[in-house]
Amino acid sequence: MSVAGQGVQRAPRGYGASEGAVRQAAREHDIVLLASFEDDDAGGELYWLIRRKDLAAQQFDRAMPLFDC
Known part of the structure; x- marks a missing residue:
């Protein structure tokens, strides 16, 4: 998962990005x-993720989307 570009990232094949796997x-x-x-x-799920340090600093612009299809 990359922060650079802040675009929607796709889960890698075989990663099994169910909510449990994402957690x-x-x-x-x-x-x-x-x-x-x-x-x-x-036919998929969109997850929004953020690093703990960014959450603590309320830097929500640093949140990362991940789309699993």
Whole structure:
């Protein structure tokens, strides 16, 4: 997952980016899951993630979207 560019990142193939997998990866990288949204039309989920230090500083412009389809 890259912060550079702040574009929507896609979950890598085989990553299994279910909400549980996203939460596990977040714990390993000191990232907080802010929100997740299911999109039935697109057949995926959109996750918003943020680093703990950015959350503590209320730097929400640093949040990162991750789309799993």
